[in-house]
Amino acid sequence: MSDLRLAMSWLGGLVIAAPLALVLFFGFASLLDRRLSESAITKAIRAAIGIGLLACLGVLALMLISGKRHVVVVLGRWVETEDFHVTVKFVFDRLSVPFALLSFVLTGTIASFAERYMHREAGYNRFFVLYAVFLLGMIVASLSGTIETLFLGWELVGLSSALLVAFYQERLGPARNGLWIWSVYRVSDAALLLAAVVLHHMTGRGDFHRLLGEAAWPEGQASATGTEAFVVGLLLLIAAAGKSGLIPFCGWLPRAMEGPTPSSAVFYGALSVHLGAFLLLRVSPLIACSPALGAVLVVLGLATAGLAFLIGRVQTDIKAILSFASLSQVGVIVAEIGLGFRYLALVHLLGHACLRTLQFIRAPSLLHDYHGLENALGKHLTHAPPPFLRWADPATLARIYRFAFERAYLDSFLLTRFVLPFVRVFRRCDDLERAWTGWLQGNRSGVEDESKTPSLGMEEVT
Amino acid sequence: MIVLPLPWLEAAILFALAGALAVSRVRNLDRAWRWGVALTGLVFVCASAASLGFLLQTPETEFAEWNLQTLLFGRPYLGLDELNAPLLPAAALLHFLTALATARTRMRSFSLTWSLSAEAFHLAKFACKEPLVLVVLLTMGAVLPLMELINRGRPARVYALHMSLFVVLLWLGALLPNGTPAAIVLLAAVLIRCGVVPFHCWITDWFEQASLGIALLYVIPLSGVYAAIRLVLPIAPDWLLSGLGLLSLTTAFYAASMALVQRDLRRFFAYFFLSHASLVLVGLQLHTTVSLTGALSLWFAVLLSLGGFGLVLRAVESRFGWLSPRQHRGLYEHSPMLAVSFLLTGLASVGFPGTLGFVAADLLVEGAAGVHLFVGLAVIATATLNGIAILRVYLLLFTGARHTSSVSLNITPRERLVVLTLSALILGGGLFPQPGISSRERAAEAILEERKDHLVGKRGALAP
Numbered sequence: 001m002s003d004l005r006l007a008m009s010w011l012g013g014l015v016i017a018a019p020l021a022l023v024l025f026f027g028f029a030s031l032l033d034r035r036l037s038e039s040a041i042t043k044a045i046r047a048a049i050g051i052g053l054l055a056c057l058g059v060l061a062l063m064l065i066s067g068k069r070h071v072v073v074v075l076g077r078w079v080e081t082e083d084f085h086v087t088v089k090f091v092f093d094r095l096s097v098p099f100a101l102l103s104f105v106l107t108g109t110i111a112s113f114a115e116r117y118m119h120r121e122a123g124y125n126r127f128f129v130l131y132a133v134f135l136l137g138m139i140v141a142s143l144s145g146t147i148e149t150l151f152l153g154w155e156l157v158g159l160s161s162a163l164l165v166a167f168y169q170e171r172l173g174p175a176r177n178g179l180w181i182w183s184v185y186r187v188s189d190a191a192l193l194l195a196a197v198v199l200h201h202m203t204g205r206g207d208f209h210r211l212l213g214e215a216a217w218p219e220g221q222a223s224a225t226g227t228e229a230f231v232v233g234l235l236l237l238i239a240a241a242g243k244s245g246l247i248p249f250c251g252w253l254p255r256a257m258e259g260p261t262p263s264s265a266v267f268y269g270a271l272s273v274h275l276g277a278f279l280l281l282r283v284s285p286l287i288a289c290s291p292a293l294g295a296v297l298v299v300l301g302l303a304t305a306g307l308a309f310l311i312g313r314v315q316t317d318i319k320a321i322l323s324f325a326s327l328s329q330v331g332v333i334v335a336e337i338g339l340g341f342r343y344l345a346l347v348h349l350l351g352h353a354c355l356r357t358l359q360f361i362r363a364p365s366l367l368h369d370y371h372g373l374e375n376a377l378g379k380h381l382t383h384a385p386p387p388f389l390r391w392a393d394p395a396t397l398a399r400i401y402r403f404a405f406e407r408a409y410l411d412s413f414l415l416t417r418f419v420l421p422f423v424r425v426f427r428r429c430d431d432l433e434r435a436w437t438g439w440l441q442g443n444r445s446g447v448e449d450e451s452k453t454p455s456l457g458m459e460e461v462t
Numbered sequence: 463m464i465v466l467p468l469p470w471l472e473a474a475i476l477f478a479l480a481g482a483l484a485v486s487r488v489r490n491l492d493r494a495w496r497w498g499v500a501l502t503g504l505v506f507v508c509a510s511a512a513s514l515g516f517l518l519q520t521p522e523t524e525f526a527e528w529n530l531q532t533l534l535f536g537r538p539y540l541g542l543d544e545l546n547a548p549l550l551p552a553a554a555l556l557h558f559l560t561a562l563a564t565a566r567t568r569m570r571s572f573s574l575t576w577s578l579s580a581e582a583f584h585l586a587k588f589a590c591k592e593p594l595v596l597v598v599l600l601t602m603g604a605v606l607p608l609m610e611l612i613n614r615g616r617p618a619r620v621y622a623l624h625m626s627l628f629v630v631l632l633w634l635g636a637l638l639p640n641g642t643p644a645a646i647v648l649l650a651a652v653l654i655r656c657g658v659v660p661f662h663c664w665i666t667d668w669f670e671q672a673s674l675g676i677a678l679l680y681v682i683p684l685s686g687v688y689a690a691i692r693l694v695l696p697i698a699p700d701w702l703l704s705g706l707g708l709l710s711l712t713t714a715f716y717a718a719s720m721a722l723v724q725r726d727l728r729r730f731f732a733y734f735f736l737s738h739a740s741l742v743l744v745g746l747q748l749h750t751t752v753s754l755t756g757a758l759s760l761w762f763a764v765l766l767s768l769g770g771f772g773l774v775l776r777a778v779e780s781r782f783g784w785l786s787p788r789q790h791r792g793l794y795e796h797s798p799m800l801a802v803s804f805l806l807t808g809l810a811s812v813g814f815p816g817t818l819g820f821v822a823a824d825l826l827v828e829g830a831a832g833v834h835l836f837v838g839l840a841v842i843a844t845a846t847l848n849g850i851a852i853l854r855v856y857l858l859l860f861t862g863a864r865h866t867s868s869v870s871l872n873i874t875p876r877e878r879l880v881v882l883t884l885s886a887l888i889l890g891g892g893l894f895p896q897p898g899i900s901s902r903e904r905a906a907e908a909i910l911e912e913r914k915d916h917l918v919g920k921r922g923a924l925a926p
Binding site: 030031032033077078079080081082083084086148151152155156159162166169170171172174175176178179182183186187189190193194197198200201422423426427429430433436437440441442 | 617619620623663666667716719720722723724729750751752755790792794795799802809814815816821824825827828831832835838839842843845846849850853854857858860861862863864873878881882885895896899900903
């Protein structure tokens, strides 16, 4: 039995080591300015994903053989002081193993698709470096046994997502959208970090099992009181909402479609968009402690689903339509988690991720598919409004259309209520500071000396 | 284990001073640069050897007969302890890398004489535990930037006003009898030196007026924080430290917000730095082992990550001139390595997972939240804003447009060496943080022990 446990530990370590080695390989090659050929990148990606997937399947097989449903792989204490420590711990259970397998399968499939899709693209190397970072982030987040490890994976996913949205970097739109997404992700990260701190204070450590009980998922019994569960759960819900694009953060989803189709498929159709739901599933024993939190999840999930349905109906870009269709399902999954249907939510998540990935990678050839369908039918496809909108008069329809087209005004709400006032206040402070410095320097107008000659760069010198 | 029984610390300081003198007499720019790099490299080696000697616990008696301080002053005034042992080589490394990465277009504006003189003062300051000697060194150190501004023909009034006030308060605090009034005055001096709001304008002005390399070297080692630990922390009552914490926290958040809206690259860096420096002070005021360990670790991370980030900005500026992040520049295509370095050092500064600053930031948040949840929340909010600011500037500088250039703007071999060295330290320290954290924990415990001793009246605050 101890041999079996040892084998599981080794295989579990290999699941993490494979994507980590890939990131290190690509990262060091980039830092040393060694440009890898497309075939080398392809081979490395295939090897890492193949090894990781096989190792994960191996762990699953051993779990089934041994009857164990909760395998903990501790890689050691990463940091340890007298009052603080971080343990690198990964958990293989009924939740993490399917999600990790899903991550390997879908990233492998999309990598294979991207090899051709990105062929001879200027940023081929950059794409796969970020792709490898994403894979590592997903695997670490899905298998994490402590909230700190989860945070590590969470951040890696966020960074790679934002940079891949800004992939086509000679254009303005992707850069701006990348920043918007990164900003939302940072808010989400902050909520997760705060949850980690609160968790530390509640249990003394960041280990999930301290909070969620020793039993294998989903049978764990959280040790928190209703209020504690509500506070931590709410913070985790904010984190999940940012990552999965739930209300009020759903405006970033169409912006994310600026990235290459393969990354859109795997990030916003399949994995990244479900990471929030995964987090909520992970802490579902905690949610069970607070009916109020469960109710918030149901309301938020259903509201997001309804809104995403409406917004998706008025989109004119296939990737945006698919992304809102994804969001709609994610909303339903969140509602299922709130209602306590954990297995249903997990199965829904896995099935939906696979279906949506297929739809995303078919998206570039959609028109071709439509032509094929219309040729087969011998007539044009019809586009009828949904049944419950048929009663509405044109003016109401126009209002609903506008509401959906403006994405429920959520982006403009965040922009006008938070971003612009923030920028205005601090730009004003900046102007005042410049005036103050100018006055101290002896400029009568109080305005800083603008005549200073900025230093020249290499371009100007040459 | 006994190794390196030589007075390395004194050698480092003397080499820096002698080097400054020697380089000042060389008129040829290339030769001066070669001498400067060699000497800063030598100083770095000596500082590392001194630190290694301490870490391997070489007894002082082993080189007592070589000790120049004993010969000259009768007793040693400078020495190493848990706090300063890693800081010395880190500061020396920053000077060495700055000299090494100086581009040809920057050689005229970057004074190696200044750099070596400042290095000598930094090493002496960090090695000094005697309060009065430290006050003298801080005063002399404050004069160097003034000379730089005057030599460059830049307005020096903002700097001079702030530093005059700093020096006056510093001496006043040093001369007052031990007690709360002395602590208040010294704290006010430290607040000015650290650029805490509302005394922060000299930092943005300094970055705008000085050569970027020199501006970095003066502020990045955080001499003000060192002064706070040596002069204020041992004698300040708790309520005074709480005041320091509140001001530092406000500064950290304010500076992070200002960094986020900046339209000038240097001002962005100044605020970004200020926010981090203030976070270190926040950790100091909480004076628990966790928060202090976090603050000291963050200090070390700032030295390397933010120092590296500054050097990358300097390399960008040496190629493209004084940049204003008002519009997208699209520089990635021409300098991909610089873009990667910018992102790496920038993210390391905000404590991105896997980098040097991650555990430091985590410890700081943990310590802050341990004192009060809202303090933890404010620290997290600051880190969030800083993270957004970094990516905003990255996207503005390196993406969003197509930049055309007729000359190659890619990274040079020397700059690559600097970037690789810093990357190795940032990632190595991030992946294997335990040795660094243990060292900072020991330093934190020593500082708290000293504070405890002072507060129970065993020792005088400024008595030598």
